[in-house]
Amino acid sequence: MEDKIKRIMSNIFNIDVESINGDSSPDSIESWDSFNQMNLIVSLEEEFDIELDDNEILEMVSYPLIKLIINSKLDCK
Amino acid sequence: MKYSEIIKLNSDLKDSLDGSHYNVFIASNIMVHQSKEICEFSLRRESVNASVSIGRYDNIVQDSSKVKNVDAVLIFWEVFNFVDGLHYKIDTLTEVEFQNLIQKVKLEIDLVFSNLKNVPLVLINKFSTLVFNQFNLSDNRISQLAKILNLYLANTAKENTKIVDIDKVISRLSIDLSIDLRYYYSSKTLYSIKFYRQYFEYIKPFFLSTVGKAKKALIFDCDNTLWKGVLGEDGPDGIKVYQEIQYLALSLESQGVIIGLCSKNNLEDVDEVLKHHTDMILRDENIAIKKVNWGNKVDNLRSIANDLNIGLDSLVFFDDSSFEVELVARELPDVKVFQVPPKEYEYGQLFREVFNLFYSPVRTKEDKSKSKMYKDQSKRLEEKESSKNIEDYLISLGIVIEVYEDNLSHAPRIAQLTQKTNQFNLTTKRYTESDIKAFIQGCDKIVLSIEVFDKFGPSGLTGVAILCKKTCEIDSLLLSCRVLGRNIEYKFMEIIISIAKKNELKVLRGNYVKTYKNSQVENFYDKCGFNIKDRTDKNSIYSIDVDEFNRDSIDYIKVNHGR
Numbered sequence: 001m002e003d004k005i006k007r008i009m010s011n012i013f014n015i016d017v018e019s020i021n022g023d024s025s026p027d028s029i030e031s032w033d034s035f036n037q038m039n040l041i042v043s044l045e046e047e048f049d050i051e052l053d054d055n056e057i058l059e060m061v062s063y064p065l066i067k068l069i070i071n072s073k074l075d076c077k
Numbered sequence: 078m079k080y081s082e083i084i085k086l087n088s089d090l091k092d093s094l095d096g097s098h099y100n101v102f103i104a105s106n107i108m109v110h111q112s113k114e115i116c117e118f119s120l121r122r123e124s125v126n127a128s129v130s131i132g133r134y135d136n137i138v139q140d141s142s143k144v145k146n147v148d149a150v151l152i153f154w155e156v157f158n159f160v161d162g163l164h165y166k167i168d169t170l171t172e173v174e175f176q177n178l179i180q181k182v183k184l185e186i187d188l189v190f191s192n193l194k195n196v197p198l199v200l201i202n203k204f205s206t207l208v209f210n211q212f213n214l215s216d217n218r219i220s221q222l223a224k225i226l227n228l229y230l231a232n233t234a235k236e237n238t239k240i241v242d243i244d245k246v247i248s249r250l251s252i253d254l255s256i257d258l259r260y261y262y263s264s265k266t267l268y269s270i271k272f273y274r275q276y277f278e279y280i281k282p283f284f285l286s287t288v289g290k291a292k293k294a295l296i297f298d299c300d301n302t303l304w305k306g307v308l309g310e311d312g313p314d315g316i317k318v319y320q321e322i323q324y325l326a327l328s329l330e331s332q333g334v335i336i337g338l339c340s341k342n343n344l345e346d347v348d349e350v351l352k353h354h355t356d357m358i359l360r361d362e363n364i365a366i367k368k369v370n371w372g373n374k375v376d377n378l379r380s381i382a383n384d385l386n387i388g389l390d391s392l393v394f395f396d397d398s399s400f401e402v403e404l405v406a407r408e409l410p411d412v413k414v415f416q417v418p419p420k421e422y423e424y425g426q427l428f429r430e431v432f433n434l435f436y437s438p439v440r441t442k443e444d445k446s447k448s449k450m451y452k453d454q455s456k457r458l459e460e461k462e463s464s465k466n467i468e469d470y471l472i473s474l475g476i477v478i479e480v481y482e483d484n485l486s487h488a489p490r491i492a493q494l495t496q497k498t499n500q501f502n503l504t505t506k507r508y509t510e511s512d513i514k515a516f517i518q519g520c521d522k523i524v525l526s527i528e529v530f531d532k533f534g535p536s537g538l539t540g541v542a543i544l545c546k547k548t549c550e551i552d553s554l555l556l557s558c559r560v561l562g563r564n565i566e567y568k569f570m571e572i573i574i575s576i577a578k579k580n581e582l583k584v585l586r587g588n589y590v591k592t593y594k595n596s597q598v599e600n601f602y603d604k605c606g607f608n609i610k611d612r613t614d615k616n617s618i619y620s621i622d623v624d625e626f627n628r629d630s631i632d633y634i635k636v637n638h639g640r
Contacts, residue, residue, distance in 0.1 A: 011085035035110055042111065042270055043081035054263055 001048075001074070005066055008043045012036050025062035040066075048074060080111075080270045083118050090121040099125050099288060104132040104140045104189075105153035108266040112273050116151075119277040124390070125288055134265065138185050141192035149198040149284060152189070155267065156204045156223050164209040167218045175218060183229055194235055198287050200280060201234075202243040203227050208256055208267070239283055239438075246276045282436035292413065292434040293391035295329060296381060299340035299347055299369070301397035302417050303359065307558060308346050309500040309594055313354055321425045323358035325432070330363050334435045335385060337366040339377045339394065341562065343596065344369040371597045373467055373562060374401050375408040393434055399533045400563070404470050471563055472633040478565065479528040479639045480572055487526045488513040490538045494555060499594040501566065502555040503587065503601065521547050523576060527569060528639070529560045536560050542573050549577075550586045568634040570605045574626045586610075587619040 009024070010017045013031045026032040032040075041057050044050070044066070050073045052060075060066050078086075101116060103109055113129045120127035132140035137154060144150060157164040159182060170178065193199045204223040213220070230240055247255045250272060260266035268276075285291050300307045303323065306316035330336050336359065340347065347369045351361040366384060368377035374396070382389045390411040396402050397417040406414045415431060418424055481487060492510040499505070508516075516522035527540040539557035544550070551573065556566055577585050587602045591614070599617075603609070606628050607619035 008081040011081040014085075014088055038110060038264075038266075039080070039084060039114070043079065043084075046080055046270065051259070053259075 001070065002067065004047055005044070005063070005070065008040065008047060009063070009066075012039050012043060020063055022064050023062075044070060050074070050077070080114075084114050087114050087118040087121060090118070091126075094121055094124065094126040096126050098128045099149075099284070100147045101127055101129045101149045101151060101284075102132065102140070102144050102147045103129060103151045103153065104137045104144075105155075106135040106137055106158045107153060107155050107268075108134060108260075108264055109153050109268070110266070111268075111270055112153075112277070115270070115273040116277050119274075119281050120284055123281070123285060123290055125284065125290060127284075138188050138192075141189040144193070144196065147196055149200065149287070150193055150196050151280075152199070152201040154202065154204065156206060156219060156226075157209050158265065164219060167222070170218075175222075179222065179225055182226055186226070186229060186233060190233060190235055190238065194237065196237060198283060199235075199238040200241050200283055201230065201238060202241045203230070205243050205247065207244055207247050207252055211252055241280055241283075243276070246272065246279050250275050279433075282433040285434075286436050286438055290390070291437050292334075292393045293387050294335035294337055294365075294381070294385060294393070295326060295435070296337040296339050296378065296392055296394045297326070298374075298394075298396040298398070298401065299338060299342050302340075302395050303338075304350075305421070308342055308350065309558065310497060313346070313350050316350070316354075318354065318356040318358070319421075319424065320356065320358055322428055325425070325428050327358055327363060329432070329435055330359075332435070333437070335365045336363055337368070337381055337385075338364055339368045339374055339381060339396075341371055341374075341558075342369050343594070346594075374405055375467060378405060378409055378412055393431060400474075400531075403533075404467065407470055407473075408467065468633070474531040474533075474563070475635075476563060476565065476633070477530045477635045477637060478568060478572070479530070479637045481526045481528075481639045482576070483517045483524050484526060484639070485514065485517050487524075487538060488517060491524065491526055491541050494538070494541050494557065495553060498555045498557060499592070500558050501561060501598055502553075502592075502595050503551070503598055504553050504590045505555075505592050505595060506553050508553075516543060521545060522552070523580065525573065525576065527565075527572070529563075529565060531563075540565070540569055542569065544573065544577065544580075544582075544585075546580060546582065548586070549582050549584050551588070554587070563634075564631050565634065566601065567605065567628065568631045568636065571626075571628070571630060572636060574621075574623055577623050582623060585621055585623055587621075589617040589619070591615050591617075 006017045006020045009015070009020055013029050013036060015029060015031070041052060041060065045052060048070060050070070052069070052073070056069050060069060099120065103112055103116070110131060113131055116129045117127045135158070137152060141150070159178065160166065167175070190199075204226050206219050206223045210217070210219050234240060255269060255272040256267050257269045282291065297303050304316040304318045308316055326336055338347065344367070347367070348361065350357060351359070351364065366381055368381055370377070378392060378394060379389070382392060388411065389409055392412045394405055394412050394414045395417060396405070396414070399416060402414050402416040405412055413434060415427065418427055489510050492508050492513045495506060495508045513524060517524050523544040523546065525542040525544070526538055528538050529536040529540070536559050539560045541553060541555050542551060543553040545552045554573075556569070574585065587607055589599060589602060591599070602617070602619040606626060607621045609617060610620055611618040
């Protein structure tokens with residue numbers, strides 16, 4: 001799962017997979033804007049076959065938070 | 078392909094394409110941000126260096142007055158969002174308010190069309206009511222509104238403007254998959270990624286036609302592509318013409334699309350069908366170029382493009398064989414290749430889909446005579462042989478031959494092959510099942526049968542050789558045309574030689590008996606290094622000292638010995 005998330009982030013933000021870590025957030029990744037935030041959400045939903053609700057979307061503002069939310073979504077399935 | 082992969086590939090393609098940008102501007106009264114990547118990707122994949130910019134939300138009229146230096150404008154104008162929440166408010170409008178709304182949008186349409194009159198291409202979606210109106214039993218105001226405005230669009234659209242029937246895309250995909258209401262309510266984003274993919278595939282021909290990237294030539298294989306059956310095996314009376322496909326191809330031809338043939342067949346046989354087969358719709362005069370021979374299709378398609386003096390990226394090729402389709406797709410990635418679907422009833426639909434690749438906004442008189450022009454040109458040009466190495470491809474197939482020696486359970490199929498095979502058949506001796514059984518059980522004959530496998534799966538029992546120990550002769554040697562063009566015949570000869578050695582034969586004789594249909598194997602023994610002993614019109618006799626057989630071994634074809 002972590003690999004998939006990293007690959008998606010790498011594709012969307014146009015950054016190296018290796019550079020993604022616990023500090024990765026809109027503050028540290030220049031291309032993480034609102035447009036790419038939307039692309040990120042759509043891609044995560046597609047990859048994991050989940051539906052994220054508004055609150056979850058708003059909370060997804062760092063790599064650790066993304067992992068946490070996707071994990072809890074997958075546990076519910 | 079996943080959306081994030083599209084984003085990645087799109088960004089990679091951006092760096093690899095050069096040349097001037099093709100600028101697309103998308104104006105809308107909903108949020109359409111995801112359309113950017115997908116629109117760019119669908120065009121960049123066709124080597125159009127597209128760059129898409131998106132207008133401001135619900136600013137269609139204002140944006141249309143400001144666009145500069147764009148090659149195309151695309152407009153998403155949703156009825157439901159003319160006014161925020163119109164789909165639930167519309168029935169509460171007074172008649173006057175309703176009429177005012179119609180007038181207001183008509184005026185906006187006028188302004189937009191007028192502002193964009195110098196843009197080379199304007200695409201606007203037909204007003205659609207499917208999403209919020211899908212449960213309505215009868216006409217309501219939303220559908221009236223859409224009807225009135227669609228009529229208005231059709232009547233006022235300028236020449237540069239194409240009206241896109243977005244409902245076709247939504248219908249193909251289904252309403253539920255086309256939209257995501259979560260995002261519509263949270264951010265006015267209506268359409269899904271899936272929708273955009275289908276949508277841009279659907280409208281792509283509009284863009285491509287304006288940059289000269291529409292396809293120009295439609296090239297067919299013959300057997301199981303223009304007709305059902307194998308001409309060389311079944312004869313002209315045994316084939317069934319695919320009339321639907323041929324009618325469609327004929328209509329393309331009348332619009333200026335070049336029709337050509339690229340087929341492994343005897344030219345005379347195909348010409349005979351084109352001229353005299355009563356069911357044929359395509360005739361000789363409709364075919365601008367023919368490469369009907371036993372050479373490989375990659376070379377033949379290259380020379381078609383060359384003779385017609387068009388790019389390989391102008392060609393569309395249809396073939397039934399996964400071998401040929403994969404070979405062409407691999408060696409000539411610019412050619413659009415389609416495989417005839419295994420289910421006959423799907424063929425027409427596929428063909429109608431492909432139709433759009435030839436889309437051209439206007440057809441001229443020259444277009445209509447183009448076919449003849451190309452035909453003349455191709456007559457003038459001499460065929461050039463090129464020897465592009467297809468070995469890499471054959472290696473990638475992972476071909477395996479399974480050899481069986483005197484396998485009694487194969488007798489029915491072996492007999493059938495001797496009776497049916499005409500083209501790759503050196504002596505064309507016909508045997509019954511009991512003949513074959515007698516050979517297998519007797520001790521003078523060795524009956525070899527081979528099964529061929531590759532990464533596409535098994536081709537079944539497709540080759541037979543019968544050796545005669547007493548006379549040291551290859552009595553029969555044949556291969557089904559299903560497996561030709563893969564050097565299997567040469568590997569089969571290696572196998573035959575090694576079996577001859579195993580049986581302590583010193584010399585092996587081969588015989589080519591000419592028939593009406595087996596000219597393609599006329600020189601097969603020469604190519605295998607056999608020495609000619611005697612030759613008459615009908616018959617050539619060869620022999621080889623088995624120890625002297627030294628044709629380079631084909632090591633990318635594996636051989637297993639079956640039981």
